[in-house]
Amino acid sequence: MDRVFRGDPELEPAYIAAAQRLVERGAVAMTASCGFSVRYQTAVAASVNVPVALSSLLLLPTLLHQLPPDAKIAVLVADSKCLSDDMLGVYNQAQRARIAIGGIEGGILWRNEMQRPPPPTEVPDIEKDVVACFARLQAEHTDIAAVLLECTGFPLVSTAIRRMTALPIYDIITVCRMTIASLS
CATH class of the missing domain: 3.40.50.1860 (Rossmann fold)
Structure with missing residues (x-):
């Protein structure tokens, strides 16, 4: 959680990969479990073709x-x-x-x-x-x-x-x- 709070840029690829896996498994929308994930909003939204609202x-x-x-x-x-x-x-x-x-x-x-x-x-x-x-x-x-x-x-x-x-x-x-x- 501390890495998300601080906005660790190394987390962005993991957010993107997780979002893509979820969409491959049938997800029709995306959210996250920490409001500070908003830092990755633009990258995740660009990586999948479903609505993304991370925060x-x-x-x-x-x-x-x-x-x-x-x-x-x-x-x-x-x-x-x-x-x-x-x-x-x-x-x-x-x-x-x-x-x-x-x-x-x-x-x-x-x-x-x-x-x-x-x-x-x-x-x-x-x-x-x-x-x-x-x-x-x-x-x-x-x-x-x-x-x-x-x-x-x-x-x-x-x-x-x-x-x-x-x-x-x-x-x-x-x-x-x-x-x-x-x-x-």
């Missing part, structure tokens, strides 16, 4: 257009220190200023995912990490109007976060449902 971060430009121009979107990630601006797909500085980024680095889920093999993380522990992250962001950015969850472990708590915040919550499940619906 919920792909939604960010669209979500910004759905919100009022003075509203912000909270992007909650596994490790904010490993998230670079180029991964956001937002190149306009005014739009970039509307993105509040927070990470759970140092939290239970993050610590567990850094171990090999990673031990299971209990859902209440994930919720605690994500809630604390959102609370920090909300204290600093009172104009948050939506939340985008980057980590593929976060959908386990998206309903709780939605209930707590009363805001729209988007995650990799949102992306997968949209992609699969387009194939039906």
